[in-house]
Structure formats: structure tokens, C-alpha cells
């Protein structure tokens with residue numbers, strides 16, 4: 016059986032939702048990242064990067080959200096969570112990688128500046144600049160939804176949708192600045208919260224809709 020290591024409201028919420036969408040048989044294991052459990056010997060043996068998510072499969076352990084999302088989509092093809100066409104699949108992965116390597120990292124400049132700098136002044140500088148960068152980065156996503164599409168890649172829901180949802184949930188976190196005037200992403204976020212798989216993951220992680 017698959018085993019997902021997650022922390023509530025973290026990026027691991029995306030594969031958590033995807034597993035529910037897929038109808039997968041899995042166990043969800045909470046990691047207390049606030050308390051530092053990701054740095055415990057037991058967790059480092061699972062993921063030496065000391066991060067969530069990790070997905071234990073019958074062939075080994077996978078890490079990195081875009082990889083988990085691709086794996087879940089390909090492992091449960093009946094759920095149709097990703098395009099079958101190769102080019103379209105990698106367009107989806109291109110979007111997912113943008114979220115991982117750009118948007119997530121800009122958030123980390125606000126929430127985890129100690130990863131990137133030591134001095135208080137440098138950390139304050141990063142925190143001050145990040146909301147504007149993030150707003151510009153989200154504008155590209157907002158523009159993708161400008162043609163009225165329901166889901167990020169068009170009429171069909173994919174694993175990119177729960178991934179975007181995670182980062183749209185963080186709009187109102189301290190230091191982010193609210194990410195105003197992004198009505199299409201905000202409407203996408205509301206649409207996501209009507210899905211049974213999302214409601215179930217929120218309940219499992221003890222989270223409220225936003």
C-alpha cells in the first residue's frame with residue numbers, strides 16, 4: 016500500500032488530494048514539521064532532504080511534489096488526472112515545475128528566509144521583496160485562466176489543479192500581502208473546494224476551506 020508522509024497545509028496537500036481523486040488505497044502519515052520531526056533520524060531514513068512530502072511505494076520512496084503528482088496520475092490512469100499525450104503531459108509537468116521551482120521558492124523567501132541568508136537585514140530584504148515577485152509570478156497563472164477555462168490546462172482537471180490550490184491557499188498567510196486582484200485563481204480555489212476529494216483531504220489534515 017502507498018504511504019504518504021505529509022504536514023497539514025504544506026505542499027504535500029497536492030499529492031494528498033491527488034491520491035483521493037485517484038481513489039487510491041493509501042495510508043497518510045502526519046509529520047510534525049513545526050516540531051522538527053522532519054529532522055528526526057526516523058524521518059531522515061525515509062527522506063534525507065528533511066522535507067515533506069514523501070511517498071513510499073512498493074518499489075521505493077519518491078520525493079518532490081511534481082514527481083509524486085506525475086506518479087499518481089500515471090499509476091491510476093482510470094482517474095484521468097493527466098493527459099495521455101506525451102507533449103501535453105510534459106506541458107502539465109512544465110506548469111508543475113514552475114510552481115515548484117519558482118512560486119514555492121518565492122514563498123520560502125517569506126516563510127523560511129533562514130534557508131537563504133543569515134543576517135536579519137538580508138532576511139528582512141527577502142521578505143520585503145518576495146510579495147511583489149510572487150504577485151508577478153501569479154499573474155502568469157491568472158493569464159492562463161483568462162479564456163474562462165475551468166481547470167488550469169483547459170476543460171479537464173489534472174494534478175496541476177490541486178498543486179495550484181495549495182499555493183492559492185497560502186495567499187492570506189502572514190507576510191504574503193494577500194495577493195489581491197487575482198479573481199480567476201481565487202475562483203479556481205473556490206471550485207477546488209467543491210470537489211469531494213479536496214473536502215476529504217482538508218478533513219484528513221484538519222484544515223478549513225479558505
Ligand SMILES: N[C@@H](CCC(=O)N[C@@H](CS)C(=O)NCC(=O)O)C(=O)O
Nearest residue numbers: 025026048065066067068079080115
Ligand atoms: N522541492 C520540494 C519542496 C518540499 C518542501 O519544501 N516541503 C516543505 C513543506 S511545503 C517542508 O517540508 N518544510 C519543512 C522544512 O523546511 O523544514 C518538493 O517539491 O517536494
